[in-house]
Amino acid sequence: MCGIAGFTAAGRDARVDLERMLVAIAHRGPDGAGTFVDRGIALGHRRLAIVDLMGGAQPRVDETSGDAITFNGEIYGFRAFADELTANGVALCDSSDTEVLFQLIRRHGLRRAVTMVGGMFAFAFRDGATGALHLVRDRFGEKPLYYGVADGQLVFASEASAILSHPAFQATSVDMAAAFQLLHFEYVPGCASGWSGIRKVPPATILTFKNGVVTLDRYWRPTVGSKTSVPEQVAIRDIDAALTTAVRNQLVADVPVGVFLSGGLDSSLITAIAAKVAPDITAFTVRVAGRGFDETPYAIRVANHLGVRHEIVEIADADVAQAFDNLRQNLAEPLGDASLLPTWLVCRAARRSMKVALGGDGADELFAGYPNFVVQRFAWAMRHIPSRVGRSSSAHSPGCRREPDT
Numbered sequence: 001m002c003g004i005a006g007f008t009a010a011g012r013d014a015r016v017d018l019e020r021m022l023v024a025i026a027h028r029g030p031d032g033a034g035t036f037v038d039r040g041i042a043l044g045h046r047r048l049a050i051v052d053l054m055g056g057a058q059p060r061v062d063e064t065s066g067d068a069i070t071f072n073g074e075i076y077g078f079r080a081f082a083d084e085l086t087a088n089g090v091a092l093c094d095s096s097d098t099e100v101l102f103q104l105i106r107r108h109g110l111r112r113a114v115t116m117v118g119g120m121f122a123f124a125f126r127d128g129a130t131g132a133l134h135l136v137r138d139r140f141g142e143k144p145l146y147y148g149v150a151d152g153q154l155v156f157a158s159e160a161s162a163i164l165s166h167p168a169f170q171a172t173s174v175d176m177a178a179a180f181q182l183l184h185f186e187y188v189p190g191c192a193s194g195w196s197g198i199r200k201v202p203p204a205t206i207l208t209f210k211n212g213v214v215t216l217d218r219y220w221r222p223t224v225g226s227k228t229s230v231p232e233q234v235a236i237r238d239i240d241a242a243l244t245t246a247v248r249n250q251l252v253a254d255v256p257v258g259v260f261l262s263g264g265l266d267s268s269l270i271t272a273i274a275a276k277v278a279p280d281i282t283a284f285t286v287r288v289a290g291r292g293f294d295e296t297p298y299a300i301r302v303a304n305h306l307g308v309r310h311e312i313v314e315i316a317d318a319d320v321a322q323a324f325d326n327l328r329q330n331l332a333e334p335l336g337d338a339s340l341l342p343t344w345l346v347c348r349a350a351r352r353s354m355k356v357a358l359g360g361d362g363a364d365e366l367f368a369g370y371p372n373f374v375v376q377r378f379a380w381a382m383r384h385i386p387s388r389v390g391r392s393s394s395a396h397s398p399g400c401r402r403e404p405d406t
Helices: 014-024 078-087 097-108 110-116 160-164 176-185 232-250 265-277 296-306 317-330 340-350 371-382 387-395
Strands: 003-008 032-037 041-047 068-076 118-126 133-137 146-150 153-157 198-200 205-210 213-218 257-260 282-288 309-315 356-358
Touching: 003 014, 003 068, 003 118, 003 160, 014 032, 014 041, 014 160, 041 068, 041 118, 068 078, 068 097, 068 232, 078 097, 097 110, 097 118, 110 133, 110 205, 146 160, 153 160, 160 198, 232 265, 232 356, 257 265, 257 340, 265 296, 282 296, 282 340, 296 309, 309 340, 317 340
Parallel strands: 257 282, 257 356, 282 309
Antiparallel strands: 003 041, 003 153, 032 041, 068 118, 118 133, 133 205, 146 153, 146 198, 205 213
């Protein structure tokens, strides 16, 4: 991952303010930093070098037009777009996906360019001709992007912590409505950030800031069709093709890539496909000492079957405590997911030998794998149960009985 930050109406202290914001997200990009400041805007970038290690420096600026971009993420299949641009006479200054995206925007316009490309990304683009600042987020919001407006100035960053480092937001208070939602859902839903006046750019959206006004343009929506019957073998073939393409795209990097293997179906399938595309890939598995639930034996069997290198990361209680402290400092927003702890620890272990690792997250959401999805079919009936009946049944349930006040 990389980190981006910036703001409009850059004043006399813009460079100092921008550097302070970049310090707050330095952990996102340990390989380098860059800034661009003029009278209209300040753009900053912290880089984790994955593609074109010698090039790819940001922010990217065209001095003639005033166009500028700071980008976080990855454009899938960017080399095919690079060939197309070159064939049409566009000179690319390096081999990075940032340069490809920058030139696609300049050639086709912002909206058409983002509908042409696929990937996970969040970026800011300043249109030199109009002076407008555009904040763009990928279709499913994989890459984070926060913003806030104060006294006619827009401030943005990959994490809320960077915005809080800007003078206009240093007195920002906690959003109590978001805090209530966190306690209710164990995460902050929608575009709230947990901080008053700071919001997330919605997925698949182009946010435009011009003359002090924010507008939102949704550039993509998923197509939901009618139910159709597909033969099982056709479904298997299509899913296999889609997964293989996705894994192959994710493995495009100029640095070593690994995979997280828990031994479950999802991560095992990703590891199997990755091993075909990149036979020298390394799999990483977490084992928590003294815990009753241990998936390591399954992960070992999968790794042996596939013939991939396998590293088991042993985690002690002290490691978990350290992970908690680090996550508390670096989380952009509150999140009630305990799996963050082992994930952070296995990422730390993998980082010693590689910068990129694939995982199997998301399959249960896509394929309705969680047990509560089964219950959803009865949701229509549960809505008709009077609330007092629910409260009464809870009161008589041994597991929900309220203890007397002390």
